[in-house]
Structure formats: C-alpha cells, structure tokens
Amino acid sequence: MIVQKRALIIALLAVFCSVQPAEAGVLTPPENIIKASSKDYPNVKTRHFQGISSLAVSPEGRIWVTWYGGPTPSEDKNNYAVLATSGDNGKTWQELMVVDPDGPGQLRAYDPQVWLDPQGSLWWFWAQAVAYGDRAQTWAMAAENPDDKAAGWSEPFHIAQGVIMGKPTVLKNGDWLMPVSDWAGRISRSPNAATAAAYISESEWAGESFTLLGTALVPIKDRSFDEHMIVEKKDGSLWLLARTKYGIGESFSEDGGKTWSRVSPSDIKHPSARFFIRRLNSGNLLLVKHGPINEKTGRRDLMAFISEDDGKTWQGGLMLDERKKVSYPDGQQTSDGKIYITYDCDRYGEKKILMAVFTEKDALAGEAVTEDVRLRVVISKNPSPKPYEPALPEPAAPYAADKFDFDDNSNESPVNFSRPAEVKPVDGGDIDTLEIGARIWSNRKYVFSVLPEKIKGKKFIRSKIEKSKAKAESQGYVYVIGKQKAIEEELLKQGFEKTDIPQFIPFAVKGQGSYYRYDTVSVYQKYVEKGDTIEYGKWGITLVSRS
Template structure:
C-alpha cells in the first residue's frame, strides 16, 4: 500500500521500461477505459485481494454514493479497477452498480477515485488512469450523470479533464470557480496544481501550482481551503506529514511548501468547510502528536485553522486510512475510510454531527461508527518470495 512507497518502487521496478515502451507506441492509457458498466464476476467482492482508498458523496435527496478501487491481486498494480456503490437507506445496505476497468489485467490501471456532487446538481465520479505509479503521465477522468437520485443512472461518456491525479475533493470558490486539486506527483516541480474552471466544468486550465521540495515529495493528495480573508490555504501530504502554503492572489502564485503545525503520518487527510462556517479536519492522532495510520480523529476549528478542538475519535485501530466525506444541509457529517486493505479489506463509514466533534464525544443521537460499506474477500494470494 502507499504507506510502503519504497517497496512499491521496487515492486514496479520493471514497469518504467514497459511503460516507456507502451506509452511510446500505444496511447491506451489516454483512451477511455474499455469497460464502464455493471460489475462482472471478475469484479465480485469475493474475488478481491485488495480494496481501499475510498470517497463518497450524498445527493440532495439523501442517496449515498461510495467509490474505491480494488484488485484480484493484493496491491496497487495493473489489475486495479474502480468500484461505484450506492445506498438508498442511509448506509444500512449497499449495492455495487458500476466498475471502471480499462483492460482487466493491464497494463493500464484505474485508481484513486473521487466522488463529487457539484453545484450544477450533477454527480461526478473521477478517477486516475495510467500505467504504474507515475503521476506525470496519469490523467484525471470525469464520468457524470444528471440522475444522481437514481440507483441506475444514465452516465455520459468519460472525459479526460487534466493531467495528473486528483485524490481529494474539488472546491468551489466564492467567485463561483470550480477548483480541482490535481497533482503530477513525486517527479516534477510545482506538482501540487490548482486546476480551475470558470464555466461550470466545460473547460479546465491550470491557474497556479505549489512546489513541494524534492526531498519531501510523496503523493501530494492536496486540498484547498478558501479562508474568510480571501486567501487560499493549501495543505499537502509529504513524507513528513502535512505541508502548507498560502496564496493571496487567487491561486496564481504559491510560496514553496513548508511544514504545517498539523502532526500527521504520510497519508491522506480530509478538510472541509461546514455549514456553520467552521472547518472540519479528519486526520490521524492528536493535532500536535504524530501517530501512524491509526486513531482516525475529527477536529473542529472556529478560527479558520489557527486552533483546533481536542478531537473526536472515529476509529483507533491500526490500518485505518484515507478519510473523505461530506456534510449535508441537515448537518449530518459522513466520513468514509478504509481498514486493512489486504487483510479485512473493509470500506467503512462514520456518521456524526458538528456538536459531537466540538464536545469530543458522542452527544447527538446520530453518531454511528464503523458502518460497513463493503467487505471484500478472496482474490489471489501474495506470491511467495
């Protein structure tokens, strides 16, 4: 998994030569995935040795959508495909309705999906598509529907919107601009990009980008926060945890990334503006105490990130990671995350309210933790060394 990126480097040691050869002759990684449709027997939850890295969205009518990626083999490899699941009963039951699989056994893989209910009322499923782990040749794809309340909506054709990988939620600025946090991670300067649309998603262009110092580059997985003073606060995953930069010109220029005061392992985090105007942050461990990928906690800030509450514990187990979520107009907050990607292979959801986070303990009647979205099994075992 991505926590062992050095191991992944050696695992994919043979791929760069293959990728160079394939990309030079065959643009398949830039072509739409060959299969976008109902799950086949190959994609059954009982034929997965790996699943994780989820995202979720909630429609205005209350339908829940969840996505993640999976594989019949136990890792992030050419067998990866994206899964889309939905629930009409507040997460009590789920049904997988769609997979995005470029070519089954590779070399192209789909991974790092994201779900977003955009201001235009459309549901968008995004994913990255590439060969191997090279974020410089990956592309961000959008699949959208006008029927987010339907269990079986009609989907438009997939569209490649920008280079790189988009691992976190888009942001809508006060100006109305839509912002994608796309990254050409690890190998390029100015990798943490701000990709903007001023025409409701019809066209996209890079407005600016932040440079992550080479020695601390990992998988940027960055997020943007528009502060009340109009500045843009950028938080980025690094090898040491979370780095930050602030733009005061609408995202055109960004000072080079520097360490933030938020203690964290090298892993994805989640930050969002709540209905109240306060900020919600979901990360591992206390604000100022580093941990591994355990103790997934939610924090509240009433002063635009200058200070944070003591934290509300969502799941203390080792092996929990990759939070993503959404607050709905009724105040409910739902956070999706994974647990034990090649062991238990769980996709889980936590439901709570802002007052629970502020109190640091359950005080509302709506707290539900470790709700099962998906549990996988089977697949191919790890090859013996």
C-alpha cells in the same frame, strides 16, 4: 460541442505529452465499464486488495461511495475503480459498476473520487496510468440525477493530466478549483517540478472546461503523493494542505491560485498519509486526521476536529476509529448538518470500506452528544479473506552462459556443505526444495530458471521478497543466495563471506521480460551458533539444511 472540445484536448495532449503507443491508453476513454449485472463483473470475493475510498451524498440523501481494488494484493495494472450506492442511509449497499480501462491489459484505474457539485450533479473521477507511479490522466463521468440509483451517467471525458485525490473547492465567485497532482515530477525527481497543482473551471464554464491555474512547489526532499486539498479562507486567500514525507505541508495563495508559496511544514502533526479538510455549513472547518492535533501517530486513531478561527486552532476530537490500518478519510456534510466520512481498514486483509456519521456538535465535544452518531458502518468487505496464491508461471529458457560477463568467484572462500546449520523461518515463510520451477518468494511470481548443480535439491525458506528472517536451531553454516549490489554489503557486515560458487541469474518470467545483469547473485555463507538470527532486507534466499 463540449464533446468535440474534449476530443480535441485529448488529441493535443497525446501530441504534447509525447505519449508512446503503450501509454496512449491513458488518453483514451476506458474500454471496460462493467455493470454489476454482467457475468464479467469482478465480485468482491475475487479481490485481494481494496481501499482508498471517497464519498458523496445526493440532495435527497442517496449515498455514493467509490474506491479501487484488484485481484492481486497490490497497486498494479490489475486495479479498477468501484462505484457503490445506498438508498437507505447506509443500511444496505449495492455495487453498480467498475471502470477497468483495458481489462487484463497494462492500464490501471485508481484513486477515484466522488463529488456533488453546486448544481446537484454527481461527479465520479478516477486516474488512468500504465503502471504504478507513471504519469496519469484523470477522467470523469457526471450524473445529473444522483438521487436515483440509475443516475443517468455521461460518457467518460478527460479532465486533466495528473491525479485528483481531494474534492474540488468552489470559491465565492463560483469558480471550481481542482486539486491535481502530477506525479511525473515526483518520479523524475526534478528539483523544479511543481506537483501540487490547482486546475480551474471558471464559473461561466463550470464543469465544461478545466485549465491549469497554478502550482505549489514541494521540495524534492519532502515530496510524497501530495493528495492536497484547498480551502478558501474568510479573508479570500487560499490555503493548500498537502501530504509530504514529514506529514502535512502548507502553501498559500493571495491571487486566487495563480501563484503559491513554497510548501513548508504546517502546525498540524500527522503521519505521511491522506487527511480530510472541509468548510462546514456553519463556516467552521472540519479536519479528519490520525491522532490528536499535536501528535504524530501511525495510521490509527482516526479523529475529527473543528476549527472556529479558520484553521488557527482546533478543538474537540471525536474518535471515529481507534484501530490500526485505518486510513484515507473523505466525505461530505449534508444540508441537515450530518457529516459522512468514509475510510478504509486493512486493505490486504479484511479489505473493509467503512463509514462514520456524526455532526459538528459531536466533533466539537469530542464525544457522541447527538443521536446521529454511527461508527464503523460497513460499506464493503471481503466476506472470506484468503491468502493470495499467485499462479506460477513457467520458467523461462536458461540464458546463454556467454551472454553475460559473470564472475566465477574462484578466488572466494570454498563453500562448506559439511556442517550445515538447521534453520527455521521467523515471522512467516515456508520451506521448499531448490529446483527449477519452484516459486522463490511468497509475494512474487518469480520461479527458479537457473540453479548451480552444487545447490540443487537443497532446502530454502520461501519468504516475502522485502525481508527474510530466520533462526539457527543448531551450530553450523547458513547460506544465503544474495543479489549483488543489493544486500552483499549488508551480508558482509554480518560476517558472511562470498563462496566460490559462480555467479548466476536465478530467474526470468516467461512472457514477462528477459534476464538482466543486475539480477546477478552469489552464494554467501556464515558459521552460526544455536539461537543466532539471520536477517536481511530485499532481496535474498536463505538455505536451511542439507538436501
């Protein structure tokens, strides 16, 4: 009966959300749940991205951790959710399976979460979406025996529209509140879109039905990914904490989550990143965040604090990991008082998923005072990280010249190739030849499909698309192929001038789209002195010398 109800809900969602054929997969159970024993399992050695982990511990102490990764260094259609477990208190770990909704297709699985419910069942949540940032749907599988590695998982079933990035909160009356974020409002930038939502699974039907209860409005100027968590305070009110652009925002509900105050800045200083808050066995609150309570740091100095007055003040501050690039804490306290926290480190480099173990006493003291403390326990990492080398696509057929209304730039400055400066890349980048089929940027698959004859054969810096920086090793002219309406104003302010080389569109990827007018470029030039720096943002291509 429950399965039939869920199937009906999915069908209704497909109608009310006006899902297009390409997006229908978000409302369809994933086709690919790949066991680690399968020859098709995506081994960690093939991953160029992994992070955003979540942790839960079974009643008998089996640890479960989930995160997501992919074969490309990006949050994109290739992402899949990973599930791993340890039966020896974290000494060894075994990956069990991944959810990859449609294999190499457009659907991605991401932002997974594991949670132990009051009855001792383990829940594995993940989001499915067509592309990064698109409207998502949360799916789940439940296991009735999480003490066993096999666990006995259910078939995937639908939970809610949106993303669950924090653990559910079980209220005193037995209701479950699920923190769901609907990013559609964030994308559409509608001033009336309330993104930080609370779904309810009422105690009588806990785990069987989930309905939208209420939403907290995040002002559009502050809106980030929400990643909110809900605490039931001792007076019965609800306290919602959410990630915003400025750090941690807060909202309150006095009617069980039906209505919420507008999200506004909290007193907790924090960067725009996920944090973790949870009620402990003692009744005190645990907060894991970056840096001291009253300092806004970057994604480093992951610390644990305790509040004995329901969040008014915070004490202690156990340093879990002081390194840079540590982020996204999540965890659980077990019945013996141990606190288990997972987080990631260097998602695109070593790609580590880590765990810290401590107690409330350690967090309150701000140092290890018990023998239970274990830090930087490795759950997963790439054993031999190598730079990502994307396969080069074939260049698309050149566009018809009469298809676009190009400017011929005949009234612009004559290009001067008589005295080119010698230019070398700064902060990475390599040098290649301007020719059809050459890859343009080190972190994108685009290749040159069209080049004017005047610049063919010249050298250029292959940098990342987001930023280019180079230094002149001699006097002379430096040239930049720049996207108009993107960096033209930036180049002109730096003293560059547009040349008389006609506009063109340098690339299109075969099988991945067509040429678009907004990718039109011109060639700019500037006379520089030895030692001058050439630097600009997204996107352009710097020429370095004569052919």
